[in-house]
Amino acid sequence: MSTSYPTRKNPKTIILAIVVVATIAVASFAILTWPRPSLKVYTYDSFMLWGDNPETIDETVFGQFEIEHGIDVEIIRLPTDANGIVSRLVAESENPQADVVIGIDNILILQEAAKSVLTPYSSPNVDLIDEEVVDALDPDHYLIPFDLGLVSIIYETNFINSTSHPTIENLTLSNLATEEFATSLVTENPHQSSPGLAFLLSQITIAEKILETDWTDWWDIVKDDINVQAGWTEAWTIWHDSSERNMLVSYGTDPAYSSYYSGEAPDIAVAPFHYNDNDYSWMQIEGIGLVKNGPNQALAKQFIDYCLTAQVQQYIALNQWMFPANPNIELDDAFQYALHPEEVNLLNTLMPSSEIAANLTQWLDDWDLIMA
């Protein structure tokens, strides 16, 4: 009886073959993805992607700088928001990789952690920007303004307008707290969303500085009626899809965006807060800053200078839907529907930065406890 067994190859050959194949695969991937020398700019995920040509926007805006200085500019949109960018910079602080960061705003910069990863830089081009805005962001120039926007309540005019709801023209915290408005409002969690945080600070500023009351009372009244979503996108989706939720904490440029893409007058309007015959709104200023101990400091400074000029600033309005920090830029016609900074009193000026820095954590904790 003869049974023929299959001959076995030496296992060492098989191991060797697997190791060789795996090594080649890993090595080729490593070579393909090896970082090239470049100026690296950290920013958040949707930076300048709201325009007509998001695919080519980086080249349009920063191509000139690349040619002048013979270096690639890499706009690195981290899959996160500004808080996440600072977290990453803190984690990388012993061996920084980025040169410039865009997107840290006037609330986030009050945190020690944000300042700890930046080096102040007083760009010669800072003169191109209003001194008031520069100081409102950061008088020490850890950050210089890149763009700005007004965080306001927007509403759908098909459902709410001055005929059906006259109080929308003179919006106060107390008429926003009426059941009719409160059940119509969608906002964002202040822990997770910068417009949500700006809205909380607006409310605290009005309550404490204009009305001189305890800010928590208002949230006690509205907590069961308003809808708080995790982020702006979630909130926008609810607001857009639902015919019951017609007011949203968003930006004063939203009507302009809507008009620009629909080609018609917008069906969205902005309702700033109204007290003592004045409109009030919170200004969010997003800054550009030099990463502390970044690899290409000199070039990074020139890049910051460049970003303040019209060559970059002219693209902000239609790609970022914020106002350019440089006030000499002409805006698209659609911006006639936006709420402009000069039309309102800024709530930021009523609330000293030092007070925000000292109390922010406590305020957020208090908010959590009220909303639970």
Added chain:
Amino acid sequence: MDRRDVVRYAIVGIPFAILIVFIVYPVISVIIRGLLSQPSVNLLEVINSPITQRTLIFTISQASVSTFLTIIIGLPGAFLIARIKFRGRWLVRAAIVVPFVLPPIAVVVGFIQMFGPYGFVDSIAMTILGTNQSVLNFAYGIIGILLAHVFYNIPLVILMVSSSLERLNPDLEDSAESLGASKIQKLRHIIFPHIRSSLFASGILVFLFCFMSFPIVLALGERGIMTVEVQIWNAFRNFDYGEASALVLLQIIITMALAISYIYLNRGATDSSGETRSIRRIGLSDLELKEKILGSIYLILILILIAGPILALGRASIFDPTTGTYTLRGFENLLELGQGGGLIPLINSLYYGGLATILAIVLGIPLAYAHQQRGKTMPTLSSIMTLLPLGISSITIAYGLMLMIAVPLGLSFNPWPIIIIAQTIIGLPFTVRSIEISLQKIDQNILDQAESLGASRLQKLFFVELPLLAPGILVGGVFAFAMAIGEMSATLFIALPQNITLSVLIYQQLGVRKFVEAGAAAVILVTLCFIAFLIIERISEDSTGGML
């Protein structure tokens, strides 16, 4: 100690060392740094603060309710799968695993489409009531979180309990019946004691997963509802490293207690349930009318809850809600390079997932052997080491890997090896467990025979042990792959734009309201997982449920 002992210790020692370097060291460093950070933090103060107390109470109560619901809804399914004869069982079995390995972010998309305002269920209710206003919203808030947790974890209960039921010796039931036991008596005195340990083991696992729940709570929770994990994330976001450390410690204490009780329960379970020579099953036609009706109602419920969100994903991938038209744009996007295109993330997902699978198997085999060692210290130690990733917040692991490994090595700007490591760690507990199950079944005599016939250690391993282990390795590999391609939290923190995976892409596209593109990417993920599980159901004769 002779040379063989040295080799054996080295083989077990290497994965231990790797786990220590990539989990224990980064996490402990992050905790210590946080506790030493300024302003100094008082551990008790954090734990006693009203916010933490509330978070803790919410975390534990939602996990308890989720676990209870999952078991109640899952048990009938386990009985149906174990006891009813029908065609395509293997298909159903493969399908049942799918929810468990779906990336949370894909679940969120499906859930909103199915149960959200103006979603599928809501549209039906609106039609019935003749209104054009949304009437039902089960996707957001506490109800949404509970439903999503049931969706996610029901495979655990169904598969673990049904595989235990299949090991119940039919002779026992026959004897009980011939002695005149009623159905209730049979259930109480024979079936329940038999499945008790699998029920508790699955319950603990479900509780553990719900306790650690992060993306679901983040996406579906409203008004600042938080689990401990979400509060840790918030603390990291606010650069409050002291609070984060205190919370991570608190979390580890609780999850380790759960993990240890799981290990002990499981040890009891594996001893008693050997394979039986036959499995008691009845055909569909043998059911009474009442049982048929109840069964049908249950199936419809399960279809809505489990299949619904997955099918809704399919629809979301081709239906554009803003224009109300059908489109293939989402799938075309997956073939596009460049900003927002899906091709690079698809390649990344496959490449990282593939390497993570290989790594998980290479690490998993020696760890599974360590579980089998005699004595108590070694198995307990290696069990705890492999369960660590389930009990430590993935955000903390990611932050630790970034801070302690990637940055000092200069890898933070080319971090794909770190992403692969993070993804390997996440799936490792499942890989080790499935290999361990196969290992238990190897007959020591066969190995002895090979040895006496003169096989070298390497030959024995390659030509005898590994082929016998192959089904377990395959199942483990598929789990590793599925967990790796679904992983989001750690990847999100570590990745640069060129490193994003499909899961991260979905998250980003939801952020800019590209529902079709997000849906298409999610469908690809689901399909990849489903195909993988179809293959293992076909190849391995054993059920995947036994491995958990």
